[in-house]
Amino acid sequence: MAAPVMPEIKNRRAAFEYFFLETHECGIMLVGSEVKSLRLGDASITEAFCTFIGNELYLRNMRIQPFEKAKNFAHEPIRDRKLLLHRAELRKLQRKLKDQGVTIVPIRSFFAKNGIVKVEIALAKGKKTYDKRETLKAKDLKRDLERGN
Secondary structure, three states: OOOOOOOOEEOHHHHHHEEEEEEEEEEEOOOHHHHHHHHHOOEEOOOOEEEEEOOEEEEEOOEEOOOOOOOOOOOOOEOOEEEEOOHHHHHHHHHHHOOOOEEEEEEEEEEOOOOOEEEEEEEEEEOOHHHHHHHHHHHHHHHHHHHHO
8 A cells, every 4th residue: 555645845935035055954853733734735835934032943933724623722823933943054044144134934844754744944035026026937938848848
């Protein structure tokens, strides 16, 4: 019997809005009903961003819909969720965040081979309007070339 395919939640807008400087894969602290909702794909990280509170990294504005069958133990759809990284990686990210225009954004949320929820985050620099136009032109050109073949 094949294992069920676990959904992957992507932040497509992040690639359009930011240049990715480096990426990290990290764990996330969730409650049981959140994991069950993620297995159903009832989540969105489009509006999400990462921020440091003290020396710990938190994911803010990630929306995970409440699990329908967990009425008594339901979670809040939008809350701060702690990201799990090694202390050295956290310090490195904190140092790099001091640069002008640099932020940390989640790219995707997925299930690892062992069934644990992971979040891929990126140290990113915001794109200017003309950079976004260039991205759209390249995307359109690629699409036209694929249609022509």
